[in-house]
Amino acid sequence: MMFSMKVSDTDSSKSMVMSLAKGFRVLEVFDAREPELTLSQIAARAELDPGTTYRLAKTLVMLGYLLPAEGKRYRLGLKVLDLGFNAFGQMDLNTIARPILRSLMGPINEAASIAVLDGPELVYVERLQMPLGRLGISQRVGARVPAFCTAIGHAILAYLPLEERLQILNAKPRTKMTPNTPVTIPEIESRLQKVRELGYAVSDQDTVIGVRVIAAPIFDPDDRPWAAISAAAPWMACSLQEFVEHTAPAVVSAAKQLTKVSRISGSTGFTPARRGA
Amino acid sequence: MMFSMKVSDTDSSKSMVMSLAKGFRVLEVFDAREPELTLSQIAARAELDPGTTYRLAKTLVMLGYLLPAEGKRYRLGLKVLDLGFNAFGQMDLNTIARPILRSLMGPINEAASIAVLDGPELVYVERLQMPLGRLGISQRVGARVPAFCTAIGHAILAYLPLEERLQILNAKPRTKMTPNTPVTIPEIESRLQKVRELGYAVSDQDTVIGVRVIAAPIFDPDDRPWAAISAAAPWMACSLQEFVEHTAPAVVSAAKQLTKVSRISGSTGFTPARRGA
DNA sequence: AATATAGTTTCGCATTCCGAAAGGAGTCCA
DNA sequence: TGGACTCCTTTCGGAATGCGAAACTATATT
Structure with a gap:
């Protein structure tokens, strides 16, 4: 043999x-x-x-x-495109995003969200949360939050032209939410620089005490950041370093996937409308 | 056994x-x-x-x-998208379009083109022609022609809102190129209605004597027609009906493929620049 | 023309895949 | 709670399918 x-x-x-x-x-x-x-x-x-x-x-x-x-x-x-188009082309972005958000959740991360930039504010368009989550926050879909102080906001702002960035940052007064909240332009700009270096934004209790968040930007076909995806973990789940090592790659990968799929998924964008129950 | x-x-x-x-x-x-x-x-x-x-x-x-x-x-x-994105995502549209144009050529069709709408005119952005073609015309890439009288123009105009259509049609005086050229608004509108019914535009010596053309529109992600693809055959190659039966499905299919691929191919669009030799 | 390179076909062998059927796992209904 | 059902998963034998070497043909290169 x-x-x-x-x-x-x-x-x-x-x-x-x-x-x-x-x-x-x-x-x-x-x-x-x-x-x-x-x-x-x-x-x-x-x-x-x-x-x-x-x-x-x-x-x-x-x-x-x-x-x-x-x-x-x-x-x-070009038929290779059909596989994706048939399935994802007609699907709305929220439907596509939900399984991606779910994949971010686990023992560490207890919530995952997507928000789009609307003027100087972020609008949550999709969010998943662990049922028994100990996270204090519970942003509902459709909720609006200021962009300057959140990981999602930083992820988007970091990739906007300076002028637009300042316009958004100065659109409203910036108040400290926690001791960590960056409020001055230099503080924020320094954060954004770091975002550009890493490719994702990290918030260690910047907005809510006890909550850490990592976010990465979603780009439109013109490479403008128009949304971002985030995963949040409670402060006590693990060390900051462990959180970053565990979650950052997944969030970045999810953002990249959404960037890709948002291209083929019409130009409709996300909708903050709640479906189902 | x-x-x-x-x-x-x-x-x-x-x-x-x-x-x-x-x-x-x-x-x-x-x-x-x-x-x-x-x-x-x-x-x-x-x-x-x-x-x-x-x-x-x-x-x-x-x-x-x-x-x-x-x-x-x-x-x-979402990895199914990678197959297409890796290959076509970074490719410029002209490169993708060229093999498609070539596939339209054959014993009947002697030329195939893509043009984009630029104001009231069409700009040829890609064109292939049989070496020994008997077609009189020989539009070069970059050439501009009026939209109102060509198959490509009709394919695009048919799917524009009425107001824009009229604006384009009335932007310049419309002169007869051949006895067949439709010049009055009612004549043209009737043609456009037919385009919408069929999904493609047919020109039987509307612009050049002896040349028949079929064109179909290419849409952007917002479903606005911004370009069209056409195939042209000499009058004597076959009957009009044979030409339509043979060429229309291929042109429509090519247009659909380009509509799809243009979505993922950045928002750069075609470029009328000539590459290579 | 001769050589080299790449494409296509043939062929025998055994690997790989198939399909039936059995074994679990979960669900529904009584 | 139990039993019956459906569906998922695995096993297994057999053979046919796909594999790879090599032969053959076409195409390019010198």
């Missing part, structure tokens, strides 16, 4: 349909830099046998996800 | 990787109406064995294209 052992046993689990994974590997090697690839290029990039690659490519062409281009090359079919 | 014959031999060609096709069937059953499906629902819709469905779903979850949702349900992962 011959052992044609698999070189890389990356497929961490058994009973995985390998042909399917390989098929996606083929699609995934395409990018904007080289939109058309020959079979051998595909095979090399996807680390697949030429014969196998040929068969997979043929199949994908049949399905319409890959198209034959001139000169024995292939390019991605 | 047992014959476990395939019930439906839909796989039209041999050496097709069936698992791959089945995997896509799984993803394709998701739509906005029911964003979360149970395994049995997936199996039923995709017409797959429960066991097979389970294995495929497991694989897709591993790959990130499917996500487990609450209550033994699955929903589409």
Whole structure:
């Protein structure tokens, strides 16, 4: 008996349909830099046998996800967009956002929200909260809060042009909510600089005593920040560092996903209307 | 020996990787109406064995294209968008459009173009033409033509609000280019009504003698028509009816694809700049 | 024309996937 | 509370499907 052992046993689990994974590997090697690839290029990039690659490519062409281009090359079919468009294109953003918010919640985070910027204020458009949450706050969807003092506000403000930022910050008097609340322009600007460096905003009891929040911005197709997503944890859940390490990557990733999906999801944006019960 | 014959031999060609096709069937059953499906629902819709469905779903979850949702349900992962975003998101629209234009050309159609509306005029932003084309016209990229008399113009105007339409139509004097050119507002409005009914505009030597054109609109995320794509054939290539039957579906489909892709492709739009040689 | 490179097909083997059926897990209803 | 139901998950044997090496063909390169 011959052992044609698999070189890389990356497929961490058994009973995985390998042909399917390989098929996606083929699609995934395409990018904007080289939109058309020959079979051998595909095979090399996807680390697949030429014969196998040929068969997979043929199949994908049949399905319409890959198209034959001139000169024995292939390019991605626009049908790859249909998968997303059929499902997400007609879905309203709140519906898409809810599972993402849920994925942010867990033993540490007890609430997750999305708010959009409306003038100098934020409007909560979607929020999830643990049933037995010990968080004092309980912002309802539709509630408005000032932008200058919240993590969500910072996440958005940090990426706005200076002029607009100042306009928003100076639109209303800024009052301290907690001892931590940054109120002077230099204090806030220093925070925003840090947001730009990290890609997310951290609030350690800036707005409500005992509550920490991490937020990341959601951009429109023109790369303007128009909303942000946040996750909040009670002060006693863990150390600040643990909170950041645990939550920041998830929040940033969620924001990126929403940035992407908001592009295809019409230009309708979120709606603060409550559906259902 | 047992014959476990395939019930439906839909796989039209041999050496097709069936698992791959089945995997896509799984993803394709998701739509906005029911964003979360149970395994049995997936199996039923995709017409797959429960066991097979389970294995495929497991694989897709591993790959990130499917996500487990609450209550033994699955929903589409936003990763399905990555396929398109990685490839098309960073690509400029002209690059994406060119293969689409090429696909419109053939024995009948000898030229294909995209133009955007700029005030009362159209600007050609991309154009392909058969080398030995017998078409008299040869619009260069960047050329400007009046909107009122061309198929591309009609395709766009038909979907603009009446007020804007009239503003554009009345911006400049309308002169007959050929005996067919519609010049009065009633004539043009009647054409536009037909465009709205059919979904595409037909020009039978309206602008240039001997040239027929079919065009369909490209919409922005707010559903405003901002560009259109067209295919042109010489008068003698075939009958008008043959031309329409052959070309209209392809042009409409191309326009829909561009509408979709223009959503994710930033808000940069087309550029009339000529790249490369 | 000859060589090299890349694409396509063939082919035999065994791996991988399939499907039936059994074993759980959860739910509904009495 | 129990039983019946549905649906999810796993096991298992078998075979067919897909794999990869290699042969063959087409295309480019010198």
